[in-house]
Amino acid sequence: MTDGGGYLLDNQQPEAGARFTALEALFDPSTFRHIDALGIRAGWRCWEVGAGGTSVPAWLASRVGPAGHVLATDIDTSWTGSGSGAGYEVRRHDVGVDPPPDDRFDLVHARLVLVHVPQRARALAAxxxxxxPGGWLLLEEADPSLQPLVCPDEHAPPQRLANKLKHDFRTLMAARGVDLAYGRTLPRLLREAGLVDVAADAYFPVAGPACAALEHATTRQVRASLTRAGLATDAEIDQHLANIEAGLLDLATSPMISAWGRVPS
Known part of the structure; x- marks a missing residue:
């Protein structure tokens, strides 16, 4: 998801830490619920693709214990930590370009990764x-087209402005190759790849402090891209940020589609 050669949501930007914290608060409970249901236990070997922050690899390491192994990879490991104190390995890796790790895993998990990878098919194959054989692939991707409003209760000008800016942001994303309807395709893609026991569900919060924190950080992070593209004005963005800070908005996330399947034994 690039803007003039750089990422719209670049991990090097100062807002990235706030975004990771909000995403962890919003979606870690759902992710952990799914992985627990897949039967994770001591000794498993896990690959966390596009780890971003520390919460998921650290949680995986706590589940698999010293007998297991967790590899956390990302194109930018700025926020992943060293992993040494939390029991996981960190490696810089571009899943759409680089060869996969020279290992086999009981679980491979990626959250909010493939939708931003231009070489999605290659990354999924990797x-x-x-x-x-017998292991699990768990993919979790947002599907903004399923529920496009950041304020589903659009009852006044602050909510209409929020939805207008979210539409502008997604216009920018789509122009850079982000598939805004990718999440819904995950069950089919897993079946077509030959996985069995394929299932999926969707989850999205509709209000709360973490939703507001995520929207505030994301808006600040993409501000320059929106104004440079002529999609939004500084006045609109300033007003939206003020509305968030005033607690005027019930802010929702896009639906997160979680799909999982097992490689036949």
Whole structure:
């Protein structure tokens, strides 16, 4: 998801830490629920693709214990930590370009990764090839087209402005190759890849402090891109940020589609 050669949501920007914290608060409970349901236990080998922050690899390491192994990879490991104190390995890796790790895993997991990877099919094939027979692939991707409003209760000008700016942001994303309807395709893609026991669900919060924190950080992070593209004005963005800070908005996330399947034994 690039803007003039750089990422719209670049991990090097100061707002990235606030975004990761909000995403962890919003979606870690759902992610952990799914992985627990897949039967994670001591000794498993796990690959966390596009780890971003520390919360998921650290949680995985706590589940698999010293007998297991967790590899956390990202194109930018600025926020992933060293992993040494939390029991996981960190490696810089571009899943759409680089060869997959020379290993097989009981679980491969990626959240909010593939939708931003131009070489999505290649990345999915790499993850598939890294799951051992009997192991699981869990993919989680947002699907903004399923529910396009950041304020579903659009009852006044502040909510209408919020939805206008979210539409502008997604216009920018789509122009840079982000598939805003990718999440819904995950069950089909897993079946077509030959996985069995495929299932999926959707989850999205509709209000709360973490939703507001995520919207505030994201808006600040993409501000320059929106104004440079002529999609929004500084006055609109300033008003939206003020509305968030005043607690005027019930802010929703896009639906997160979680889909999982098992490689046949």
């Amino acid at each position: 993850m598939m090839a890294s799951v051992r």
